[in-house]
Structure formats: C-alpha cells, structure tokens
Amino acid sequence: MDRLHNQKIWDIANALQLPTNGSPADAILAHCVERAGAMLADFPDCATPSNLLDIMAATLGTSFEVVRSDDELLALQKRYVQGGELGFVNLDKELHGEVYGVTYRRMTARTGERPFVSVIDCRGDKALRSYFTKWHEIGHLLILSDQQRTTYKRTHARGTSKDPEEILVDAIAGHMGFLPQFLVPEIGNDVAFAEVDRIKGKLCPEASTLASAIAYAKHHHEPCVLIEAKLAFKKDEEADMLQGSFGFYEPPTPKLRVQVVVPSENAKEHGLYIPKKYRVPEVSVIHRVHEGLQDYGVASECMSMWETSDGKRLGALQVRVEARKSFDAVLALISLAGGSPQYPSSNKKKRHSDGAHDSADRF
Numbered sequence: 372m373d374r375l376h377n378q379k380i381w382d383i384a385n386a387l388q389l390p391t392n393g394s395p396a397d398a399i400l401a402h403c404v405e406r407a408g409a410m411l412a413d414f415p416d417c418a419t420p421s422n423l424l425d426i427m428a429a430t431l432g433t434s435f436e437v438v439r440s441d442d443e444l445l446a447l448q449k450r451y452v453q454g455g456e457l458g459f460v461n462l463d464k465e466l467h468g469e470v471y472g473v474t475y476r477r478m479t480a481r482t483g484e485r486p487f488v489s490v491i492d493c494r495g496d497k498a499l500r501s502y503f504t505k506w507h508e509i510g511h512l513l514i515l516s517d518q519q520r521t522t523y524k525r526t527h528a529r530g531t532s533k534d535p536e537e538i539l540v541d542a543i544a545g546h547m548g549f550l551p552q553f554l555v556p557e558i559g560n561d562v563a564f565a566e567v568d569r570i571k572g573k574l575c576p577e578a579s580t581l582a583s584a585i586a587y588a589k590h591h592h593e594p595c596v597l598i599e600a601k602l603a604f605k606k607d608e609e610a611d612m613l614q615g616s617f618g619f620y621e622p623p624t625p626k627l628r629v630q631v632v633v634p635s636e637n638a639k640e641h642g643l644y645i646p647k648k649y650r651v652p653e654v655s656v657i658h659r660v661h662e663g664l665q666d667y668g669v670a671s672e673c674m675s676m677w678e679t680s681d682g683k684r685l686g687a688l689q690v691r692v693e694a695r696k697s698f699d700a701v702l703a704l705i706s707l708a709g710g711s712p713q714y715p716s717s718n719k720k721k722r723h724s725d726g727a728h729d730s731a732d733r734f
Contacts, residue, residue: 376396379535400543403510403513407423410423410427414426421502428489431487431512432486433512434485434489436488438490441494447462451488457478458476471492471504475490491505502578503582506544509544510543510544513543545585548575549578549586554586557570558592562595567587584597588633589636590636591635593707594635594638594706595705596638596643597633598629598633598702599700600703603625626651628648630700645674645685652676652678655694660696667696669691669693671691672692673689689707
C-alpha cells in the first residue's frame with residue numbers, strides 16, 4: 372500500500388532507529404512483535420492475545436476507560452477535568468462520528484499512576500469494534516517517538532483517506548490482536564465458522580466476528596477465502612453518481628457485491644480467488660442468505676457461476692461455501708470442495724513455528 376511508504380512512516384521507522392531494508396512498515400511491525408516477545412518472556416503464563424493486551428497496557432503505561440453511553444462519557448470527562456486533566460475538556464467532541472478511541476497523555480499523573488489514559492467508545496455499534504480499538508491505541512504507544520504529542524485518536528471510516536500513521540497502526544492492531552503464535556496452533560484442518568467462533572471464544576471473546584474471521588482465513592493452512600458481501604455499486608456507477616447527471620438519468624440499483632476479500636496465503640496457487648466488486652450470483656447460497664431466506668447456509672458450488680457484466684467468468688473450481696448473515700452484510704468462507712492436497716507434516720510444523728513472523732509482509 373503506497374500510503375505505508377509515505378514519508379511519515381519512514382520518519383517513524385527512523386525515529387525508532389529501525390533498519391528498514393526498503394519497507395518501513397515491515398520493520399515497524401517486526402519491532403512491535405519483538406516488543407511483544409520481550410513482554411511475553413516476562414509473563415510466561417500469558418496464553419491469549421486478550422491477556423497480552425492487558426500486559427501491554429500496563430507495560431506501556433495506559434489505562435482503558437470504556438464508555439457505553441453519553442452519560443458515562445460526560446461523567447468520565449467531568450471526573451478527569453476536575454482532577455486537573457484539562458485535555459479532557461474536548462473529549463465529547465473528540466469522540467464523534469467515526470472516531471472510536473482516543474489516548475491522552477496525563478498532565479497530573481501522580482507517582483505510581485499510569486501516564487496515559489485510553490478512552491474506548493463503546494456507544495451503540497462502536498462496541499462491536501472495542502477489541503480492535505484497544506489494540507489500535509496500544510499500537511500508537513508501541514511506536515511512540517514524539518514525546519511532545521498529547522493525544523492520539525483512532526478513526527474507522529471505510530473508503531476515506533486516512534492519515535498514513537492511522538493506517539499503519541490499524542495494521543499493527545490487526546496483527547497484534549490475533550498474534551500468530553497464539554492463533555495458528557488453534558487452527559485445525561476444517562474451514563468453518565464454528566471454528567472461528569471457538570477460537571474467538573478461547574483467545575479473544577471481545578473481538579468482532581469479522582475481525583476474527585479475517586485473522587482465521589489469513590492464517591489458515593488450507594486454501595480458503597473469506598469475503599464480505601454488501602449491496603453496492605460498480606466503480607463506474609459510483610463515479611457517475613458522484614459527478615451528478617441530467618434529470619433523465621435513471622440511477623442504478625445496488626447489487627450484492629464483494630466488498631472485502633481475505634485469502635489464505637496459498638489460496639491463489641490453488642485457483643481460489645474472487646476479485647473485489649464482483650457481483651454475487653443470485654443462485655449462490657450467499658445471495659440466499661442476504662435475501663433473508665435463511666440466516667446461515669452451506670452449499671457446494673462451482674466458481675464459474677461468478678461472472679462480470681461483460682460475460683467473463685471465474686474458473687470452473689468446485690468449492691464449499693459457508694455463508695452467515697452479519698448485520699447488513701453476508702460473510703462467506705469459501706474453501707476447496709473435499710479439502711486440499713495434504714501438506715507434508717514438516718511444512719505444517721514450520722508454519723506453526725514461524726507463525727509469529729509470517730505476516731510481516733501483509734501491510
């Protein structure tokens with residue numbers, strides 16, 4: 372991603388005195404993983420990313436303050452302002468719209484108190500992303516280099532141009548929140564949402580299903596793809612609507628299209644891939660789940676049913692499709708029908724042992 376080669380990312384890597392070898396983002400992620408490893412060495416009983424989150428918060432010097440209502444937000448704001456933390460005067464304005472969390476450097480912390488406070492906005496739908504938001508705030512502290520900054524805030528607005536540092540910290544949060552050394556040993560041979568739920572419940576119950584499924588698919592040793600499908604327009608339709616049109620122009624109707632694609636590392640080599648913006652076939656179980664005919668479904672399908680408006684089709688590959696309704700979207704795990712050829716056991720062992728570092732190039 373070009374924005375992760377932005378000068379600001381290079382500046383962060385240089386401030387941390389990291390050897391970049393051409394990729395500042397990779398170097399920064401490796402630095403974060405190394406810091407996590409050092410903390411885990413001090414806490415050998417830590418068994419989950421959720422436990423690691425608490426350890427990192429304590430080690431990096433922040434306390435999480437979770438607000439679930441407007442009243443809780445105002446009460447928290449009043450408490451800190453009365454305690455001399457004038458930075459909290461604008462807290463209610465900071466946590467607006469697509470801002471999910473903010474970290475303040477405390478100005479009146481006493482000896483023994485943590486120097487930072489991370490406020491996590493869990494009002495309404497924002498609660499679904501609380502786990503990721505906490506890791507995002509930790510990500511800021513992991514790469515902290517400018518000692519003069521007093522606030523750090525996290526936004527989550529799809530389709531908008533975000534600050535390169537925010538994109539970088541999102542990537543750090545996505546990796547650290549499902550650290551491979553915890554996640555990979557839990558992944559078996561099946562590709563199924565039941566496994567996503569089991570692993571989520573064991574390792575990080577606070578995480579969203581979407582974030583858990585993304586990490587699961589990304590690190591699975593079997594060829595698979597996770598997609599999220601929503602009603603959406605084609606790129607040219609979006610452009611036409613943004614530019615406006617004459618009165619006789621009939622606006623297009625949104626179709627169920629692929630918005631998120633997360634392949635496993637070996638999916639493409641097995642011919643398993645679906646491009647973003649592809650329209651979901653009406654005969655697919657994904658479409659049936661979207662239409663509300665069922666909340667969940669599993670089907671054996673052929674990838675050749677996926678086609679573009681000009682008639683191009685995907686290859687004739689038999690797959691297993693498991694679809695699940697998720698608010699206004701449908702999540703689907705797509706894997707090879709009957710599974711893939713078995714990997715040599717030595718390869719599987721190597722994949723597990725190298726798990727803590729195998730995502731360093733995924734920015």
